[in-house]
Amino acid sequence: MPKKTIADVDVANKTVLMRVDFNVPLDEQGEITDDRRIRMALPSIESVLQRNGRLILMSHLGRPDGTGYQKEFSLRPAAVRLSEILDRPVALAADVGGDDTRAKAATLQPGEVLLLENLRFDKREQKGDREFAQSLASLADIYCNDAFGTCHRKDASMVAVPEAMAGKPRISGFLVAKEIQYLSDVLAQPERPFVAILGGAKVSDKIGVIRNLLTICDRVLIGGAMAYTFELARGGKVGGSKVEPDKVELAQELLAAGGEKLVLPVDTHCGDDFRSDCRKKIVAAGRIPDGFQGLDIGPDTARRFTEILKTARTVVWNGPMGVFEMPPFDAGTKAVAQAIAEGDSISIIGGGDSAAAIEQLGYADMVTHVSTGGGASLAMLEGEKFAAVELLDEK
Numbered sequence: 001m002p003k004k005t006i007a008d009v010d011v012a013n014k015t016v017l018m019r020v021d022f023n024v025p026l027d028e029q030g031e032i033t034d035d036r037r038i039r040m041a042l043p044s045i046e047s048v049l050q051r052n053g054r055l056i057l058m059s060h061l062g063r064p065d066g067t068g069y070q071k072e073f074s075l076r077p078a079a080v081r082l083s084e085i086l087d088r089p090v091a092l093a094a095d096v097g098g099d100d101t102r103a104k105a106a107t108l109q110p111g112e113v114l115l116l117e118n119l120r121f122d123k124r125e126q127k128g129d130r131e132f133a134q135s136l137a138s139l140a141d142i143y144c145n146d147a148f149g150t151c152h153r154k155d156a157s158m159v160a161v162p163e164a165m166a167g168k169p170r171i172s173g174f175l176v177a178k179e180i181q182y183l184s185d186v187l188a189q190p191e192r193p194f195v196a197i198l199g200g201a202k203v204s205d206k207i208g209v210i211r212n213l214l215t216i217c218d219r220v221l222i223g224g225a226m227a228y229t230f231e232l233a234r235g236g237k238v239g240g241s242k243v244e245p246d247k248v249e250l251a252q253e254l255l256a257a258g259g260e261k262l263v264l265p266v267d268t269h270c271g272d273d274f275r276s277d278c279r280k281k282i283v284a285a286g287r288i289p290d291g292f293q294g295l296d297i298g299p300d301t302a303r304r305f306t307e308i309l310k311t312a313r314t315v316v317w318n319g320p321m322g323v324f325e326m327p328p329f330d331a332g333t334k335a336v337a338q339a340i341a342e343g344d345s346i347s348i349i350g351g352g353d354s355a356a357a358i359e360q361l362g363y364a365d366m367v368t369h370v371s372t373g374g375g376a377s378l379a380m381l382e383g384e385k386f387a388a389v390e391l392l393d394e395k
């Protein structure tokens, strides 16, 4: 069921409490090195301000102790940057729901913005504390969640705050709405054939995703280092490849559950060292000699995966096919990215490194959706229901 968004509610002269993800990277001088997360929240922020709403923003930043204000985790740099981008003042409260928050919220005018200090300065945030939540909930008429990267968590600002605002509008921001549309709604009723392609470092990170996608996809293609754990499970030789011996049994289980649906590599590009200029060899899958390790899918596999991806109507991709940071072992990942970009399927890219790879290769604009949440996207692909999303108003 689609959720109501910020566009669906009248915000004029009302106070909107919006959870955003301003968890931006800072350098040693406390300067923001990448403000993408702030920019991504702009459509929701501007939607409130342009319609004369009063806007109170809240976010966490990094991992403070939870014992109060710590300068190095202050959201001040985010307030300054947001003010530059919006070209209007952004007030910063010195606390999170305390006296200064109340004083500044009381004088906030329509079209003005107030950013609260780092939610995690108060340890009650991550405990989902109700009293803490109440101090925030009482500030506003409308709750808006636009922090997708935190949607799989049960922090107070994500769950207890909107719970305390029951009866008032509780809606999603545009960023969260888009993530739900692709990672949840599209996957619930995919156009078929529906193909998932999974790679990356470890099987253990993606067990839940493989399990869930095996139940809803027509094909699940496996690449990356995790293919070698599956290869071990089939009795193959993996040389010095990165494997998880304690996950072999689980891989056997997944192989049995997946049957024909699960497609493993047929060949491997391996090297005698973890370096670009190592001695290289292309071997059949499960025939990696001692002294060599698998570093990418081989060319036959890339061709096979490309063929399957070409006929797909919906594609989900998570995890690179090889060590894409180290050419020529980026070839498999490139081939897959290109096949997805050039196909006309609905294509959804989840995961930090896969998103980085598609960006780096210049294909990001040619896919339907690149997810912004690492852990949250994985959890959604696992089919997990998020309390923070479930409680939002439906259209």
Ligand code: ADP
Pocket: 199, 200, 201, 202, 205, 223, 224, 225, 226, 242, 294, 295, 296, 318, 319, 320, 321, 322, 323, 324, 325, 350, 351, 352, 353, 354, 355
């Ligand atoms: P994502 O962030 O997209 O979910 P992961 O974090 O699971 O992806 O995995 C990405 C990492 O996996 C990359 O750093 C890549 O180098 C590594 N990787 C992929 N294939 C191999 C391999 N054959 N051997 C070692 N590392 C690999």
Ligand code: MG
Pocket: 351, 352, 353
């Ligand atoms: Mg990663």
